[in-house]
Amino acid sequence: MSTPGKPLRADAQRNRAALIAKAREVFETGNFDLRFDDFARLAGVGTGTLYRHFPTREALVEAVYHEEVAALCDRARHLRDTLPAAEALATFLRGMVDHMDTHEGLARTLATLMASGSGALAEGSRALEQAVTDLMAAAVQEGTVRDDVGAGAVMMALHGIGAAHDRPDWRAEADGVITLVLDGLLAVR
Amino acid sequence: MSTPGKPLRADAQRNRAALIAKAREVFETGNFDLRFDDFARLAGVGTGTLYRHFPTREALVEAVYHEEVAALCDRARHLRDTLPAAEALATFLRGMVDHMDTHEGLARTLATLMASGSGALAEGSRALEQAVTDLMAAAVQEGTVRDDVGAGAVMMALHGIGAAHDRPDWRAEADGVITLVLDGLLAVR
C-alpha cells in the first residue's frame, strides 16, 4: 500500500513531507476539522497539491498514523521477546494508555475518524490488532490467560478508551478499563 | 432541557413528532449522513421547519435517543429491584449488547456523534451512566464487586463496543468484552 514502486520527484517528496509534518502538528493540537483549504495554505502548498498527495482527510491521517503504529508494533514485539507473556501483554496495554495520554490530539483524531467508518485506517488497525493477537496467543500458550476471549474484544476496549478522551477523569477511568480487561483475562475459565 | 415551559401549538407538535419518527426510521437503517435538506423533504416539512425544531443534527439524534435511554434506565431500575446486585449488573450489561445488536443503526449513529465530540448527548449519556453507577454501587455494597474501578470505566468499554459495530465478528467480540469486564469486576482485589 505504500506504493514504493514510484520514486517521487525530489520536490514532490519535500512537499509530501511538509504536509505530513504540518498534519502531525495540527492533529496533535486537536483541531481536526480545520478547513482542508486552509490547511493547504498552512503547509505552504496549493490545494491541488494537497489533494494529489492525500485525496481525502483519511489518507492524511493514515500517513501520520503510520509511523505511530509501526513504533507501537515494534514495542509489542520487543516486550514479547523480553518478558513473560502475561506481563508483556499487561505492559503493552498500560503503555497504550500512556501513549494515548501523551498524544491526546492524535488519539482523538483517530477515534473520530474510525467512528465515521471510513475504513481508511484499516491497515494500521490490523497491524495493531495483530500485535495484540500475538501477545495474547503467547500468554494463552503460557497458560496465564484464558483462551475463550479474542484480541478483538481487547481492541474494542482500547478503542473505547481512545474515543472517550474528553471525559474529565479520563486517565483514571482508562486505567480502570485496562485493569478490568487484564483481571478478566487472568480469570480462570 | 425538555423545555416544557412552552406549550407547542398543535400543528407544530405534529410536525415535531413526524420529524422524530422519520429520524428514528432513517437512523435505524443506518444512513446517518443523509442530506439535511433531503431529510426535511422526506419527513414532509420544509428545511426551515426542520431547522427550527432541531437546529443541529445532534439535536435530532438527542430527541430520538431520549426515549431509548429512558427505557434502558427503567430496565436497570427494574433489574436492581428484582435480582441480586451482581446479577442485575451482569444482566443489564448483556442486555445492552442485545440492544445495540437489534438497534445497530442507532448505535452506530450515536457512536459517530459521540466521537465527533459534540457533547449534545451529554444528558442521555449521563442518565445511562447514572444507571450503571447505581447498579455497581449496589453490587459493591453487596460485596460481590470490587470498589476500586468506577462506572466510567464500564461506560468506556460499552462505548467501545458500540463504536465498533462494523467488525465482522461483532457479536462474539462484544460478548467477550462484557465477559472480561464482568470477570474483572468480580476479581477479588
Added chain:
DNA sequence: GATCGAAGTGGAGATAGTTTCCACTTTCGA
C-alpha cells in the same frame, strides 16, 4: 550547460451541502 518531455504545482471556479431569512399560512383565544 542547453533542451525537452514528464512530473508536479497552485489556485480559480465548479460542485455540493448548510443555514438564514422572511413573505405567506395556520392556529386559536377573545
Added chain:
DNA sequence: TCGAAAGTGGAAACTATCTCCACTTCGATC
C-alpha cells in the same frame, strides 16, 4: 368571525470540498 402570534417552506446566501488545467520545475540526455 377576526386579529395577533406562532409556525411554515423554500429560495437565496453562504461555506466547504474538490476538479481541472495553464503554467512551472525537475532532471535525464546529449
